[in-house]
Amino acid sequence: MNRATLIAQIYQKHSYLCVGLDTDIQKIPKHLHQEKDPIFAFNRQIIDATIDYCVAYKINIAFYESLGARGWESLEKTLAYIPNSVFTIADAKRGDIGNTSSLYAKAFFENMNFDSITVAPYMGQDSVSPFLTYPDKWVILLALTSNEGSRDFQMLKVQESAQDVEEFLFEKVLKISQLWGGEDQLMYVVGATHPQLFEKIRQLVPNHFLLVPGYGAQGGDLQALSKAGMNQDCGLLVNSSRGIIYASADKDFAQVAQKISKGIAEEMKIYLGQ
Amino acid sequence: MNRATLIAQIYQKHSYLCVGLDTDIQKIPKHLHQEKDPIFAFNRQIIDATIDYCVAYKINIAFYESLGARGWESLEKTLAYIPNSVFTIADAKRGDIGNTSSLYAKAFFENMNFDSITVAPYMGQDSVSPFLTYPDKWVILLALTSNEGSRDFQMLKVQESAQDVEEFLFEKVLKISQLWGGEDQLMYVVGATHPQLFEKIRQLVPNHFLLVPGYGAQGGDLQALSKAGMNQDCGLLVNSSRGIIYASADKDFAQVAQKISKGIAEEMKIYLGQ
Numbered sequence: 001m002n003r004a005t006l007i008a009q010i011y012q013k014h015s016y017l018c019v020g021l022d023t024d025i026q027k028i029p030k031h032l033h034q035e036k037d038p039i040f041a042f043n044r045q046i047i048d049a050t051i052d053y054c055v056a057y058k059i060n061i062a063f064y065e066s067l068g069a070r071g072w073e074s075l076e077k078t079l080a081y082i083p084n085s086v087f088t089i090a091d092a093k094r095g096d097i098g099n100t101s102s103l104y105a106k107a108f109f110e111n112m113n114f115d116s117i118t119v120a121p122y123m124g125q126d127s128v129s130p131f132l133t134y135p136d137k138w139v140i141l142l143a144l145t146s147n148e149g150s151r152d153f154q155m156l157k158v159q160e161s162a163q164d165v166e167e168f169l170f171e172k173v174l175k176i177s178q179l180w181g182g183e184d185q186l187m188y189v190v191g192a193t194h195p196q197l198f199e200k201i202r203q204l205v206p207n208h209f210l211l212v213p214g215y216g217a218q219g220g221d222l223q224a225l226s227k228a229g230m231n232q233d234c235g236l237l238v239n240s241s242r243g244i245i246y247a248s249a250d251k252d253f254a255q256v257a258q259k260i261s262k263g264i265a266e267e268m269k270i271y272l273g274q
Numbered sequence: 275m276n277r278a279t280l281i282a283q284i285y286q287k288h289s290y291l292c293v294g295l296d297t298d299i300q301k302i303p304k305h306l307h308q309e310k311d312p313i314f315a316f317n318r319q320i321i322d323a324t325i326d327y328c329v330a331y332k333i334n335i336a337f338y339e340s341l342g343a344r345g346w347e348s349l350e351k352t353l354a355y356i357p358n359s360v361f362t363i364a365d366a367k368r369g370d371i372g373n374t375s376s377l378y379a380k381a382f383f384e385n386m387n388f389d390s391i392t393v394a395p396y397m398g399q400d401s402v403s404p405f406l407t408y409p410d411k412w413v414i415l416l417a418l419t420s421n422e423g424s425r426d427f428q429m430l431k432v433q434e435s436a437q438d439v440e441e442f443l444f445e446k447v448l449k450i451s452q453l454w455g456g457e458d459q460l461m462y463v464v465g466a467t468h469p470q471l472f473e474k475i476r477q478l479v480p481n482h483f484l485l486v487p488g489y490g491a492q493g494g495d496l497q498a499l500s501k502a503g504m505n506q507d508c509g510l511l512v513n514s515s516r517g518i519i520y521a522s523a524d525k526d527f528a529q530v531a532q533k534i535s536k537g538i539a540e541e542m543k544i545y546l547g548q
Contacts, residue, residue, distance in 0.1 A: 062377035097421040103336040124423020147371040149398020
């Protein structure tokens with residue numbers, strides 16, 4: 001999906017919600033265990049219930065990989081079920097030397113036709129660039145993640161040379177990686193748990209989309225992050241996983257997921273109009 | 275596998291060679307394409323040919339993942355074929371928020387019974403620690419990788435506080451991550467392409483094992499890195515992938531792989547004896 005289409009979808013649906021399909025066989029309602037493919041049965045109902053209120057689905061690959069070959073089948077069926085009008089994210093946090101990243105790109109962009117993949121920056125340019133050779137496919141690079149461990153390295157002060165101003169490592173990641181791909185191919189992960197840093201981040205990457213995890217179960221505030229993070233094209237995809245898909249553990253899970261995602265979209269409509 | 279067994283294997287085989295199974299359907303000899311599972315057929319012959327000369331196999335997950343469900347089958351068969359006396363590495367470069375890293379750990383340590391997995395440090399402690407809860411299983415943390423992009427972030431100068439001495443980011447990774455797990459659970463990736471830094475690295479992590487990629491196809495020098503990197507328990511696993519498994523593209527690929535791995539082991543025996 002290209003940037004213009006993504007923006008058009010956001011303003012058509014009045015939503016920049018991304019629903020995270022962190023589908024855990026241990027957490028889905030018991031009655032689905034009778035289904036042939038319980039994971040896909042759950043995802044299908046979640047997608048049907050939320051698709052009018054979100055513009056993206058983020059599939060957390062670990063949840064499928066941990067089930068082996070069976071999990072990959074559920075993943076492929078889920079991806080095929082999502083219409084092309086909705087942006088899809090392989091939340092895989094991949095990144096390796098060039099020849100290996102090329103194969104991950106093939107796996108997620110050719111074999112599976114995801115619109116985007118999350119990539120870890122630690123190994124540098126040649127680990128990221130193989131993902132940037134596909135037109136209308138996106139790299140979503142980890143900049144400042146939502147977890148506690150984001151403070152261990154991402155928030156270390158770094159300096160390239162003696163003349164250089166000190167900055168956090170994640171700021172260097174934002175600055176340096178912009179040279180690798182433009183705002184039509186590259187987004188950044190910025191956790192909702194760091195609202196005080198959104199303004200600074202927007203100075204460094206005014207035009208790029210930000211994928212914002214950590215809203216909902218991890219605790220970020222939608223109003224604050226929208227105000228500080230939004231740009232003239234919206235520029236935000238705010239993800240909620242557990243807060244939507246596991247809001248009810250009962251037979252009404254899809255209705256409850258719909259109610260919650262509708263509520264979030266209504267709130268987002270207000271911020272989009274401002 | 276625990277540390278004592280790994281060290282015993284090294285001194286028994288007089289080798290610290292790791293053979294990388296970066297098995298690419300495009301690169302294996304043509305005659306294997308007739309086999310039901312060409313990837314496994316190739317790996318089986320490589321393993322038979324090299325097992326007397328190496329102590330570890332590193333399976334590059336991207337090569338299997340890029341083939342979909344079929345690839346995971348080849349991977350599982352390959353892993354099952356490797357005897358327990360040989361250390362196995364899932365070269366997967368995973369790392370995510372805690373609940374997600376737990377699932378990757380489950381995938382590679384429970385479902386697949388690998389001895390170890392490579393993990394990227396960018397997301398910090400809670401992304402790594404779920405892999406450290408398994409006894410006799412190992413995290414091999416990326417410190418200084420062998421690729422060109424290792425210079426982009428890993429070699430930035432960082433400072434934790436004004437009193438703090440400036441160090442490269444990868445040195446901080448080595449220092450900080452030592453608090454997360456001991457030398458019987460944690461190894462580090464240090465590329466053979468940075469021989470001048472091995473001495474400094476050994477000052478920071480005198481006892482940990484180092485997994486050294488970048489020897490062979492990527493050009494590192496075995497004598498120099500062995501001299502600078504070895505500790506009293508050897509402490510090295512030196513990986514070669516393409517330089518061994520694709521040394522011949524013909525029917526004699528396994529014999530040639532044997533000859534090369536035997537030659538490397540003979541050289542290693544000398545360095546182990548010194």
